[in-house]
Amino acid sequence: MIELQDVSKTYHLGEVRVPALKHVSLKVERGDFVAIMGPSGSGKSTLMNIIGCLDAADEGRYLLAGFPVSLATHSELAELRNRHIGFIFQSFNLIPRINALRNVEMPMIYAGVNPETRRKRALTALAIVGLRGREHHTAAQLSGGQQQRVAIARAIVNNPDVIIADEPTGALDSQTSQEIMQLFAQLNAGGKTIVMVTHEVDIARHARRVIQVKDGQIFNIRYQ
Amino acid sequence: MYLHPGIIRDVFVQAVYSLSDNKLRTVLSILGIAVGIAAVMAVGSVIQSAREYIFAEFQTYGLKTIWIYRDWGDDNENKVVRQGSGIDNDDFEVIQHGCCSAVQRASPVVYSQKYTVTVNNGNDFYDAPVEGVGLDYLNINNDNILVGRNFSRNDIEHRKEVALIGLKAAEELFGKNSSYLNKSFRLYKRKYTVIGVLANKKREIIAQLGIDNYDINGRVLIPYTVYQSILGSKDVHTLQAEAVSMDKTHEASKQLEDLLQRSHGGRYNYTTETMDGWINQAKTYLRNISLAGLFVASVSLLVGGMGIMNIMSTSVIERTREIGVRKAIGAQNHDILFQFLMEATYVSTIGGFIGLLLGIVAVYVVSMVSEYDLNPSWSMGFVAIVVSMLVGIVSGFYPAYRAAKLRPVDALRFE
Numbered sequence: 051m052i053e054l055q056d057v058s059k060t061y062h063l064g065e066v067r068v069p070a071l072k073h074v075s076l077k078v079e080r081g082d083f084v085a086i087m088g089p090s091g092s093g094k095s096t097l098m099n100i101i102g103c104l105d106a107a108d109e110g111r112y113l114l115a116g117f118p119v120s121l122a123t124h125s126e127l128a129e130l131r132n133r134h135i136g137f138i139f140q141s142f143n144l145i146p147r148i149n150a151l152r153n154v155e156m157p158m159i160y161a162g163v164n165p166e167t168r169r170k171r172a173l174t175a176l177a178i179v180g181l182r183g184r185e186h187h188t189a190a191q192l193s194g195g196q197q198q199r200v201a202i203a204r205a206i207v208n209n210p211d212v213i214i215a216d217e218p219t220g221a222l223d224s225q226t227s228q229e230i231m232q233l234f235a236q237l238n239a240g241g242k243t244i245v246m247v248t249h250e251v252d253i254a255r256h257a258r259r260v261i262q263v264k265d266g267q268i269f270n271i272r273y274q
Numbered sequence: 275m276y277l278h279p280g281i282i283r284d285v286f287v288q289a290v291y292s293l294s295d296n297k298l299r300t301v302l303s304i305l306g307i308a309v310g311i312a313a314v315m316a317v318g319s320v321i322q323s324a325r326e327y328i329f330a331e332f333q334t335y336g337l338k339t340i341w342i343y344r345d346w347g348d349d350n351e352n353k354v355v356r357q358g359s360g361i362d363n364d365d366f367e368v369i370q371h372g373c374c375s376a377v378q379r380a381s382p383v384v385y386s387q388k389y390t391v392t393v394n395n396g397n398d399f400y401d402a403p404v405e406g407v408g409l410d411y412l413n414i415n416n417d418n419i420l421v422g423r424n425f426s427r428n429d430i431e432h433r434k435e436v437a438l439i440g441l442k443a444a445e446e447l448f449g450k451n452s453s454y455l456n457k458s459f460r461l462y463k464r465k466y467t468v469i470g471v472l473a474n475k476k477r478e479i480i481a482q483l484g485i486d487n488y489d490i491n492g493r494v495l496i497p498y499t500v501y502q503s504i505l506g507s508k509d510v511h512t513l514q515a516e517a518v519s520m521d522k523t524h525e526a527s528k529q530l531e532d533l534l535q536r537s538h539g540g541r542y543n544y545t546t547e548t549m550d551g552w553i554n555q556a557k558t559y560l561r562n563i564s565l566a567g568l569f570v571a572s573v574s575l576l577v578g579g580m581g582i583m584n585i586m587s588t589s590v591i592e593r594t595r596e597i598g599v600r601k602a603i604g605a606q607n608h609d610i611l612f613q614f615l616m617e618a619t620y621v622s623t624i625g626g627f628i629g630l631l632l633g634i635v636a637v638y639v640v641s642m643v644s645e646y647d648l649n650p651s652w653s654m655g656f657v658a659i660v661v662s663m664l665v666g667i668v669s670g671f672y673p674a675y676r677a678a679k680l681r682p683v684d685a686l687r688f689e
Contacts, residue, residue: 099683102602104683105681105682105683128604128605128606131601136603139686143595143599143602145288147291147292147295148287156600159284161604208604
């Protein structure tokens with residue numbers, strides 16, 4: 051599903067070159083659940099951004115579901131994110147002011163799905179994450195856990211191959227975190243490939259593999 | 275570039291939300307545009323009304339009219355004194371028989387000076403401009419007969435002592451609200467019967483500008499043959515003709531002048547006048563006012579546009595994260611561009627409609643306090659709305675472009 055070959059990324063802060071990823075290779079099969087761990091500045095966010103098609107690598111090859119992402123244009127990257135990837139963020143990142151239903155419909159709007167199908171699929175996704183009856187609440191009217199559930203519904207609504215989660219429980223209490231992780235496990239059991247960045251060992255435990263990143267390189271892959 | 279239909283509604287809803295997030299800022303930007311558009315609307319409407327006024331007054335002369343008369347200065351050149359006006363009834367006959375292809379119709383005009391017209395009872399008198407004219411005079415001058423009839427061929431050939439008088443002249447002579455037909459008055463020792471009354475003509479602006487102070491509604495018209503017999507001469511003082519079309523007036527003037535030169539052996543010089551000069555002068559005058567108005571309106575629209583650019587720039591910065599999220603879930607650059615352009619256009623168009631209303635109110639207020647009856651120009655209203663939309667698009671473009679070009683990673687990292 052995800053295949054990184056010898057990928058490097060360097061940031062230029064003025065005159066200073068900051069290597070963020072150094073010749074990283076990684077393979078994630080369909081249906082895998084991977085946690086990426088590492089201290090801040092280790093390059094784990096860069097790795098996640100590249101896998102999520104948010105950022106482009108300077109060197110190396112990246113294949114997502116067989117598509118050569120490293121050669122994609124901006125527009126193709128946007129389409130890849132739309133069709134193949136669902137994002138879940140630490141701070142939920144719902145669009146403020148509009149309700150849960152419209153937030154979940156958003157990826158389908160950009161995919162050009164017709165309104166009836168859009169609504170039906172959004173309602174289904176909200177039901178999957180356990181938010182039936184909360185469709186018309188805005189972010190401000192939902193708890194953190196509920197907001198993250200809306201975000202998950204938004205991530206899965208276009209039926210992507212890969213879900214990318216960036217510290218998905220970082221802003222939640224442990225009880226809610228466990229609930230969210232159960233939801234992840236459920237999605238993974240349903241065949242979704244999940245790539246999750248976290249620094250919490252308890253959370254990483256839910257993944258099948260833990261990838262340790264340090265100084266821009268993968269130094270350990272642990273199966274659990 | 276393909277815009278998903280769902281985006282239009284989404285963008286509209288977003289625009290409403292984000293604009294109502296900061297009401298004061300939004301209201302100020304809307305007002306900025308509204309003032310500019312009100313200026314466009316008011317200035318445009320006033321100019322449009324002025325144009326209609328002036329051209330309606332020009333119509334009272336006939337826009338295709340040509341006047342040709344002797345250039346009395348020709349005596350000085352030749353050091354000989356020549357008698358006569360250089361135009362006579364035979365010339366008119368030649369024109370009548372189709373000498374000149376660019377001339378549609380013509381009428382002799384015979385005049386000398388103001389006459390004191392006296393009503394039959396001998397008590398009331400009134401100074402009227404008197405002209406001797408032909409059958410086509412009314413037609414050329416766009417005159418309307420209120421009651422009665424035009425001169426007939428018979429009146430002219432047999433020198434009938436009949437008259438067409440202006441409504442004002444009729445009221446002076448016979449009092450208001452009386453019947454004027456078949457009443458008679460005395461003019462230069464003869465008695466004339468009124469066969470028709472002419473509708474009043476409006477020449478207010480022309481009179482105010484001092485272009486022509488002729489007492490048009492007080493005039494008394496008699497057959498030119500009758501006037502010639504009073505004056506004891508076959509002279510025609512002015513030949514008034516109508517060209518076949520407005521762009522043929524110069525050709526018609528030339529043809530008439532050639533004809534007169536030929537028939538009088540080149541003994542006189544002639545002067546021709548058309549409405550062209552006045553029309554061009556009025557157009558220049560109106561264009562200058564328009565330019566001045568346009569300048570004022572542009573300045574206020576520029577200020578309004580900068581206001582919109584300002585709120586859109588702020589909005590883009592405030593919503594950087596949102597832009598990042600939208601891009602992460604699949605928004606293309608053009609989706610983001612379109613969203614912010616729509617938002618800017620939405621503000622400016624609301625401003626446009628408010629400005630339109632303000633402009634219409636302004637036109638009615640000016641109309642009430644001034645002596646002129648002004649009307650809002652609806653074509654100008656359409657222009658104003660289109661302009662307001664354009665201002666939104668133009669001033670929203672740069673902020674929208676910046677938003678569209680944000681890298682998703684950077685936008686998501688923004689705090």
